[in-house]
Amino acid sequence: MDTRQVFVREIEKNDGNTLSINQFEVGDVGCVVWDAALVLLKYMETADFDSGREWQGKRILELGAGTGVVGIQAATLGGDVTITDLEEFVPLMQMNIEANSRLMMGKIKAKALKWKDDIAKLPANLDYVLCADCIYYGESLGPLVETICASAGEKTIVLCCYEQRTTGNKPELEMKFFELIRERFVVEEVSLENQDPLFRSEDIHIMRFRKKPDPT
Template identity: 35%
Template sequence: MSCFMNDDDPFPADECLFADTFSQESIYQLMGQELKITQLFGANLGVAAPVWESAIQLCRYFEKQRVEWRGRRVIELGAGTGVVGIVAARLGAVVTLTDLPATLPSLEANVRANAPAGGWPSAPPRVLPLSWGEDHAEFPSDWDLVVGADTVYLPETYPRLVDTLVHLCQKKAAVYLSSKMRNEHQTPSFFEEHLPRRFHVQLVDRDHSQNINIYRASLRKGR
């Protein structure tokens, strides 16, 4: 069976993606690491199944910035296939990968498939469920980095995402969010209206050809 996915649409457009569960394995070279990522398509995963280009762009941005990962505490929101967090863990970060419960089995499988032959430099990534605006208080607030790729596409989740970020950033974590700027999903409004109410927000990178922006945010004092 041949299926097609349109990367410009946050929801798989071809009905065959939901007819049966099927997988696709891809190799990525990111930040000097080779990742083998399985994308498991099916009705339960939806937008969490593919590797979105915004995740690739975020990894490339971090590589250009020569980010030092070893020992840094990193949490990824809406991790999906786990690309960003897994690369960070392979480079020595202490990583927690989060997403909705249905996504976790495939996320855990990708973590296992990408364990370095000599073991994880700091610790194996933790994989935990996190529903924005509901159970974020169960997580600590002392992260160094909070990252997310293509997490901004459902307007009804925007206030809950901001609330979650506020909790996670109480100890001055830096937030990096990479997103395709979809006007039809009001993505610009999140970065121009919702997030700035609680955070200082800076556009740090833009890929015009992919219409992908990367933002850095830090919690406003006294908020």
């Protein structure tokens, strides 16, 4: 990895510590920290999670992690975390794990995962599945939904945070994604009032999914 193409974004946590997240100057969408990831990671420190204490000891999977920032936040709060993305993002995720190792209260590892194709590699007995800004490619919607379904057990909470976009086919992709998700999950939106008072936006939505009971 050519470190000359990397720059660092610092993100302050509520406890006064700072996450240092490496990003690529050029590359695919997974190379930078997107606003939805910031909204989600700051939500993880709110009263909904006992100011972050709720994450201690929880088994957590992040899908489409990119830089890994959301999963890294979960590990600093005490979670047992697996962050995943395509093979080419693993070195960047690993770099960011190492850059923030001094803050880790829990455990974290980075793994390559191709949605749907690598379902057998998913960790079991998850408490949370995290997903930030993953709804943007039409061909990936089905595999993403299949992977979420395969990773979520009866008691798993899926937190999906995304920025609502109005250009091109983005509204249709969002609508299709939630049509597929609602076939298998109960979906509710986290109100703005429950989110971080500074890191929130009417254009960025945090959704909670819980699997519907098996009719059989």
